Amino acid sequence: MKYYAGIDFGGMSAKAGIFDENGKLVAKDSVKTSKEEGYAVTVAKMAQLVRDLAASAKVKVSAVGIGSPGVIDGKEGVVVHWSNYAWEDRPLAKDLSEKLSLPVSLTNDANAAALGEAKFGAGKNYEDSIFITLGTGVGSGIILGGKVFEGSHGAGAEAGHMVIEVGGIPCTCGRRGCFEQYASASALVRDTKRAMFEHKDSLLWELTGGDPEKVDGKTAFAAAREKDAAATQVVKNYIMYLGEGVLNLVSIFRPEAVIIGGGVSNEGEALLQPLRKYVSERLYVDCERVPLAIRRAALGSDAGMYGACALVLG
Numbered sequence: 001m002k003y004y005a006g007i008d009f010g011g012m013s014a015k016a017g018i019f020d021e022n023g024k025l026v027a028k029d030s031v032k033t034s035k036e037e038g039y040a041v042t043v044a045k046m047a048q049l050v051r052d053l054a055a056s057a058k059v060k061v062s063a064v065g066i067g068s069p070g071v072i073d074g075k076e077g078v079v080v081h082w083s084n085y086a087w088e089d090r091p092l093a094k095d096l097s098e099k100l101s102l103p104v105s106l107t108n109d110a111n112a113a114a115l116g117e118a119k120f121g122a123g124k125n126y127e128d129s130i131f132i133t134l135g136t137g138v139g140s141g142i143i144l145g146g147k148v149f150e151g152s153h154g155a156g157a158e159a160g161h162m163v164i165e166v167g168g169i170p171c172t173c174g175r176r177g178c179f180e181q182y183a184s185a186s187a188l189v190r191d192t193k194r195a196m197f198e199h200k201d202s203l204l205w206e207l208t209g210g211d212p213e214k215v216d217g218k219t220a221f222a223a224a225r226e227k228d229a230a231a232t233q234v235v236k237n238y239i240m241y242l243g244e245g246v247l248n249l250v251s252i253f254r255p256e257a258v259i260i261g262g263g264v265s266n267e268g269e270a271l272l273q274p275l276r277k278y279v280s281e282r283l284y285v286d287c288e289r290v291p292l293a294i295r296r297a298a299l300g301s302d303a304g305m306y307g308a309c310a311l312v313l314g
């Protein structure tokens, strides 16, 4: 039996798992990381994490996959740019490979999560799937023929930055009206707060104890379940924008499945059912002719670790 390691590197920590050749997780652990410790220390910590895990599971690791935030050139194994840690052109795959004397493959964190869901989670019965995470921003990963599509030098597959409202809300990328300004959890929170101030009689006030700062991604859905009119409108609007973004992606790639992850996906069918309806009513080629599944992600915060392993599992 051969064994592989998958590392999901985030801003605060690196989480690693050891998997057997069938993709079964045999051990996992994480280590805290910080910007201040510097690149070399972070890489050394990741290497040590893999060594410790292999030792505790009493196995020999054959290859390591890693998912990292930032703009990643997967072919070259380089973190081209990651602003949080101020990394520029860091050859992360090569450096980790030298420390461990093992082959190392690298992709970006959203691609890794997409691949994890595609191989082991909600997308495992589909060759072509698109993964969308609804969190602070909107992350996306495109899997075609079972492989990550990342664009030239890893700079593509950034669905969060497709414009769905020309001249709309300014985005961190410099454009206006990007998908993530309307479909992220942050956008949902912003719109929920706005609805509160416009509707002083809304149940939203009661649910937050009168404090708009207590609004989170669940608040509008919770009030909408109680038939609150203002919250129902917020949810409807949110699903409209999410639906338009999904329709854009489906029009181009026509995957077999769209997998929805991230905090907002915890709403489950309250989100997915109206989303499916919105999308199916507007598809260029309808679902009767070409089936399209819209499903909730299955692996939660482990998706990136599974996907990183899938990079080297083959």
Ligand SMILES: [Zn+2]
Pocket (backbone or CB within 6 Å): 160, 161, 162, 171, 172, 173, 174, 175, 178
């Ligand atoms: Zn943008």
